[in-house]
Amino acid sequence: MTLDDLYTPCLIVDKKKLTNNIAKMRAQASKLGVTLRPHVKTAKSVPVALMCAGGAVGPITVSTLREAEYFADAGFKDIIYAVSMVPAKLDRAKDIIDRGVDLKMIVDSAEIAKQISDAGAKYHRVYKIMVEIDVDMHRAGLSPDAPELIDVARALHDGAGTELAGVLTHAGESYHCKTKKEMIAAAEAERTSITRAADNIRAAGLPCEIVSCGSTPTATFAKDLTGVTELRAGVFVFNDLFQAGLGVCDKDDIALSVLTTVISHKKNQNRIITDAGGMALSKDHSTRGTDFDCGYGLIADMSGHIIGNLYVLGANQEHGLITSQDGSKIDFHRFPIGSKLRILPNHACMTAAAFDQYNIIDGTDEITETWQRCNGW
Amino acid sequence: MTLDDLYTPCLIVDKKKLTNNIAKMRAQASKLGVTLRPHVKTAKSVPVALMCAGGAVGPITVSTLREAEYFADAGFKDIIYAVSMVPAKLDRAKDIIDRGVDLKMIVDSAEIAKQISDAGAKYHRVYKIMVEIDVDMHRAGLSPDAPELIDVARALHDGAGTELAGVLTHAGESYHCKTKKEMIAAAEAERTSITRAADNIRAAGLPCEIVSCGSTPTATFAKDLTGVTELRAGVFVFNDLFQAGLGVCDKDDIALSVLTTVISHKKNQNRIITDAGGMALSKDHSTRGTDFDCGYGLIADMSGHIIGNLYVLGANQEHGLITSQDGSKIDFHRFPIGSKLRILPNHACMTAAAFDQYNIIDGTDEITETWQRCNGW
Numbered sequence: 001m002t003l004d005d006l007y008t009p010c011l012i013v014d015k016k017k018l019t020n021n022i023a024k025m026r027a028q029a030s031k032l033g034v035t036l037r038p039h040v041k042t043a044k045s046v047p048v049a050l051m052c053a054g055g056a057v058g059p060i061t062v063s064t065l066r067e068a069e070y071f072a073d074a075g076f077k078d079i080i081y082a083v084s085m086v087p088a089k090l091d092r093a094k095d096i097i098d099r100g101v102d103l104k105m106i107v108d109s110a111e112i113a114k115q116i117s118d119a120g121a122k123y124h125r126v127y128k129i130m131v132e133i134d135v136d137m138h139r140a141g142l143s144p145d146a147p148e149l150i151d152v153a154r155a156l157h158d159g160a161g162t163e164l165a166g167v168l169t170h171a172g173e174s175y176h177c178k179t180k181k182e183m184i185a186a187a188e189a190e191r192t193s194i195t196r197a198a199d200n201i202r203a204a205g206l207p208c209e210i211v212s213c214g215s216t217p218t219a220t221f222a223k224d225l226t227g228v229t230e231l232r233a234g235v236f237v238f239n240d241l242f243q244a245g246l247g248v249c250d251k252d253d254i255a256l257s258v259l260t261t262v263i264s265h266k267k268n269q270n271r272i273i274t275d276a277g278g279m280a281l282s283k284d285h286s287t288r289g290t291d292f293d294c295g296y297g298l299i300a301d302m303s304g305h306i307i308g309n310l311y312v313l314g315a316n317q318e319h320g321l322i323t324s325q326d327g328s329k330i331d332f333h334r335f336p337i338g339s340k341l342r343i344l345p346n347h348a349c350m351t352a353a354a355f356d357q358y359n360i361i362d363g364t365d366e367i368t369e370t371w372q373r374c375n376g377w
Numbered sequence: 378m379t380l381d382d383l384y385t386p387c388l389i390v391d392k393k394k395l396t397n398n399i400a401k402m403r404a405q406a407s408k409l410g411v412t413l414r415p416h417v418k419t420a421k422s423v424p425v426a427l428m429c430a431g432g433a434v435g436p437i438t439v440s441t442l443r444e445a446e447y448f449a450d451a452g453f454k455d456i457i458y459a460v461s462m463v464p465a466k467l468d469r470a471k472d473i474i475d476r477g478v479d480l481k482m483i484v485d486s487a488e489i490a491k492q493i494s495d496a497g498a499k500y501h502r503v504y505k506i507m508v509e510i511d512v513d514m515h516r517a518g519l520s521p522d523a524p525e526l527i528d529v530a531r532a533l534h535d536g537a538g539t540e541l542a543g544v545l546t547h548a549g550e551s552y553h554c555k556t557k558k559e560m561i562a563a564a565e566a567e568r569t570s571i572t573r574a575a576d577n578i579r580a581a582g583l584p585c586e587i588v589s590c591g592s593t594p595t596a597t598f599a600k601d602l603t604g605v606t607e608l609r610a611g612v613f614v615f616n617d618l619f620q621a622g623l624g625v626c627d628k629d630d631i632a633l634s635v636l637t638t639v640i641s642h643k644k645n646q647n648r649i650i651t652d653a654g655g656m657a658l659s660k661d662h663s664t665r666g667t668d669f670d671c672g673y674g675l676i677a678d679m680s681g682h683i684i685g686n687l688y689v690l691g692a693n694q695e696h697g698l699i700t701s702q703d704g705s706k707i708d709f710h711r712f713p714i715g716s717k718l719r720i721l722p723n724h725a726c727m728t729a730a731a732f733d734q735y736n737i738i739d740g741t742d743e744i745t746e747t748w749q750r751c752n753g754w
Contacts, residue, residue: 007466009754041694063695083652083695084640086715089384108641112714132641139696140641140650172693263461264485264509264517273517275460280754283661283727316549317418317726318440318460319516337489338463349694350660354730356753376733377386377657 003302003365004340008261009280011355012342013371014304015362017255018237022051025219025236032225037061037080037212039234042349044373045358046074048237061232065092070374072101080104080212082168082232084132084140087115094125104165104210106132108141110148113155113162120161128165129156130210131201135193136186138172144197153201153208166210167201169194170232174217180247187218195227220248238348245292251306257342258297258351259359260320262335271313272322272335276343278315282350296320297343302365304342312343380679380742381717385638386657388732389719390748391681392739394632395614399428402596402613409602414438414457414589416611419726421750422735423451425614438609442469447751449478457481457589459545459609461509461517464492471502481542481587483509485519490532490539497538505542506533507587508578512570513563515549521574530578530585543587544578546571547609551594557624564595572604597625615725622669628683633729634719635674636736637697642709648690649699649712653720655692659727673697674720679742681719689720 003012029036038052041063049060049071059078062068068079069092077100085093085105097103107113107129120127131152134141142149156164171190177183190213198208213225214232225231238256239249260276278296287294296312299322309328314321320343324330335341345351352358353375360369380389406413415429418440426437426448436455439445445456446469454477462470462482474480484490484506497504508529511518519526533541548567554560567590575585590602591609602608615633616626637653655673664671673689676699686705691698697720701707712718722728729735730752737746 007469007754084650084714086638086640086652088638088715092384109714115715134643137646139693139698140643143645261463261465263463266511266517268520269514273461275463278661278727279730283659283663283724284655285660285662316516321516337461337486338465338492347660350655353656354753376731377384 001367003259003361003367006259006359006367008259008340009276010259011352011358012257012259013358013360014255015360015368017253018048019051021236021239021249021253021255025233026052026054028219029231032222032231034225034228035059035230037230037232038237039063039082039232040067040071042234043237043352044375045371046071047371049076052237059230064377065089065096066374066377068096068101068103072096072099078102080130080168082106082170084108085116085129086112087119090116090119093127094123097125102128104128104130106130106168107152108132110151110155113152114159117155117159117161120159122161126161126163128163130166130168130212131156133167133169133194133197135169135190136171136173138170141169144193144200149197149200150204153204153206157206164207166208166212167194167197168212171213171215171218174215175246177217177246180221183217183221184223187222188224190218191222191225191228198227216243217246217248235348240348241294241298241344241346242286245287245290251298251344254344256348256352257300257304257344260341260343262337262339262341265332265337267332270323270330272330272332274320274322274341275318276320277318279317279354281312281315281320281343281345282347282354283315284347284350286346294346297345300342300344302340302342306344378744380636380738380744383636383736383744385636385717386653387636388729388735389634389636390735390737391632392737392745394630395425396428398613398616398630398632402610403429403431405596406608409599409608411602411605412436412607414607414609415614416440416459416609417444417448419611420614420729421752422748423448424748426453429614436607441754442466442473443751443754445473445478445480449473449476455479457507457545459483459547461485462493462506463489464496467493467496470504471500474502479505481505481507483507483545484529485509485517487525487528487532490529491536494532494536494538497536499538503538503540505540507543507545507589508533510544510546510571510574512546512567513548513550515547518546521570521577526574526577527581530581530583534583541584543585543589544571544574545589548590548592548595551592552623554594554623557598560594560598561600564599565601567595568599568602568605575604593620594623594625612725617725618671618675618721618723619663622664622667628675628721631721633725634677634681634721635728637718637720639712639714639716639718642714644709647700647707649707649709651697651699651718652695653697654695656694656731658689658692658697658720658722659724659731660692661724661727663723671723674722677719677721679717679719683721
C-alpha cells in the first residue's frame with residue numbers, strides 16, 4: 001500500500017524525521033545528565049514511546065488516565081500523570097497501581113493532599129504524589145517560595161495514604177519566547193525555580209527525590225540542568241509549525257502531516273478546496289498573529305516538500321480552503337481535483353487527536369506500518 | 378448514575394433543550410412546506426437523527442462516508458453526502474449503495490462528473506449526483522449563472538454511470554451576518570440563487586428534482602422557500618455560543634455542555650483551572666473578535682444555569698483556565714477543587730468530536746441514557 005491508496009484525510013508520519021527528532025532529544029538529555037521522561041500526550045502511541053527510550057519501556061508522562069491505562073497495557077511501569085489529581089479520579093488510579101505500575105500524581109493544594117491521603121489510608125494504599133510548581137505563571141502549581149509549598153509537601157509526607165515523591169513543573173510560558181536567547185533564559189529560570197522549590201522542601205526536613213521539569217522549547221535549549229533529575233517534553237517527537245515558528249525546529253523537521261485530497265477548484269477566489277478541514281487539522285490557529293502565520297497549516301506535496309507560498313486560509317468542518325499567502329495566482333493544473341497533498345499542522349497534539357492511527361512512511365511512498373493511538377479520557 | 382458520578386471531562390446533553398430545538402426547526406420546515414433533511418454532522422448520533430424526523434428514519438445529510446456507513450447501519454436509507462465527491466472515494470460509496478441506501482453525492486466539475494460516470498458505467502452502477510451551487514462565495518460550488526453549471530449538469534445527465542439528481546447549496550456566509558434582518562436577507566438570497574440554478578438547468582432541457590439549501594441561520598430565518606424542496610441544517614440540534622452570538626438562539630437553548638472538574642485554584646491570577654482544556658472544548662475560538670466573546674466557552678453550574686461573568690480564558694491540552702470577564706474577583710469558595718462545572722461550547726460540532734458518547738439528562742441530574750456518536754472518516 002502506498003500514500004496514493006489511502007483514504008483521506010488521514011495521518012502520515014515520516015519515520016526518518018521522527019527518529020531524528022527523538023535522537024536529538026535523547027542526546028540532549030544524555031548530555032545534560034538527566035533522565036528523559038517523554039510526555040506521550042502528543043503521539044499517544046506505544047511505538048513512539050518505545051523509540052523515546054531507544055526501543056525499551058522507559059519512564060513516561062501522561063496527560064490523561066486513559067493514556068496511563070493504554071501504556072500500562074503495553075507494559076510501561078513508570079508513569080507520571082501530570083495533571084492535578086482530584087479524589088474522584090483515585091479509583092482509576094488505584095486500578096492502574098494495582099496492575100504493578102509505579103504511578104505518580106501531582107497536586108498543588110494541602111486540602112487535596114489530605115483528601116488523597118485519607119482515601120489512600122482507607123484503601124490501604126500509599127499514593128506517590130509530587131507537588132506541582134509554578135515557575136512562570138503559566139498554569140497550575142505553587143510558587144517555589146510560597147509558604148503553602150511546605151504545607152502541601154508536609155501533608156503528603158505525613159499523610160498515612162500518601163508519599164511525597166518530588167516536585168514537577170512545566171515552563172509553558174516558553175511558548176511565548178521570541179528568540180533562542182529568551183528560550184535559553186526560560187530554561188535556566190525553570191531550572192533555578194524548580195531546584196529552589198526542591199531545596200525549600202529539603203530545608204524543611206522533607207524528602208524531594210524527583211525534580212522534574214520541561215517543555216519542548218526549554219528542554220531543547222537548556223544549557224545546564226544541575227539539580228534536576230528528569231526532563232519532560234512532548235511535541236518534540238513530531239514537531240509542528242508552532243515550534244518551527246519559535247525556532248525550536250526547522251519546518252523540514254516536522255514528522256507529522258495530514259494527507260488530503262483536492263476536492264474542488266475555486267478559480268474565481270484563487271482557492272483550492274481539500275477534504276482536510278477543521279475536524280482533520282483542528283481549529284488550532286496558534287501561529288496567527290505571529291510573523292510566522294501559517295493559517296491552519298502549510299502545504300507539502302506527496303514527497304513532503306513544502307510548496308512555497310500556499311497555506312490553509314480557512315477550515316470549515318470537512319473543507320480546507322487553500323490559497324497563496326501573497327495573493328499570487330495558483331497554478332491549478334499542478335493540483336488537479338482528485339490529487340493528494342500533505343498538510344503540516346500548526347499544533348501536532350491537537351491535529352493527531354482527530355485520528356485513531358498513524359500511517360508510517362520511511363523514505364518512499366510505501367506505508368510500512370500503521371500505529372494505533374489512544375484518544376479520550 | 379448522576380452527573381456527580383461521571384468521570385470528567387465528558388459530554389452532557391439536556392434532552393429538554395434538544396427536543397425543543399428540534400421541534401422548532403421541524404415546525405419551521407413544515408410551515409415553509411419543505412422537507413427537513415438534518416445535517417447529522419453535529420451530533421453524529423442515531424437517536425438525535427431519529428428525533429429530527431419525529432422518531433422515524435428520515436432523510437439525512439452527512440459530512441463523511443463514515444457517517445453514511447454508521448447511519449446506514451441504523452437503517453437510514455436517504456442520505457446526501459454533502460462534500461464534493463472524488464472518484465477515489467467511490468468504492469466506499471458503492472458499498473453503501475449496495476446495502477440499499479439511496480446515496481446522493483455532489484460535484485462542481487464536469488471533468489469529475491465524467492470520471493464518476495465512467496466509474497459507474499464500469500461497475501454497472503448509476504450514481505445519483507447533485508451539482509453544488511455557490512450562492513455566497515463561501516466554499517465550493519458553481520455560481521448559478523456560470524456556463525459550467527450546464528456543462529456539469531449535462532455531463533451528469535448524459536453520463537452512462539450517473540444521474541443528475543438536483544442542486545445543493547450551503548449559505549455559509551450567513552455565519553457572518555450581524556442582524557436578524559441580514560439573516561433574513563441571506564436566506565432569501567440563498568433561495569433565489571439556488572432556484573435560479575435549478576431554473577437554468579431546467580431551461581437547458583435537463584431535470585432538477587431536488588433543490589436543497591440551508592444553514593442553521595438561514596434555515597431559522599427563512600420567510601419563504603418557494604422553489605426549494607428541502608432544508609438542511611446541522612448545529613440547530615444542540616446550538617452553541619456562536620449561534621447565540623448571531624442571535625439564532627438564546628444561550629439558554631444550548632443543549633450541549635462539557636462536564637468538568639475544578640482541579641486547581643490560582644488565586645494570585647484570579648483563575649480556576651479545570652480538566653476541560655483544548656482537547657475537550659476544541660480550539661474553536663469563533664466568538665473571538667465579536668462583541669459576544671466567550672473565550673473557549675461560558676460556565677454553567679451543575680443545573681445548567683450560566684454563572685455570569687465567568688469564561689474560559691485559555692485552553693491548554695488538558696487544562697481550561699477560567700477567569701472573570703471583567704476582572705472582578707472570583708469567589709473561590711463557590712468552586713472548591715473537586716467540584717464540577719459545565720462549559721457551554723463555542724462550536725458544538727467541534728467540541729462533540731472529541732468524545733465517543735453523550736450522557737443524557739432530562740430535568741434532573743440523573744443520567745437517563747447514553748448515546749453513542751461516530752467520529753473519524
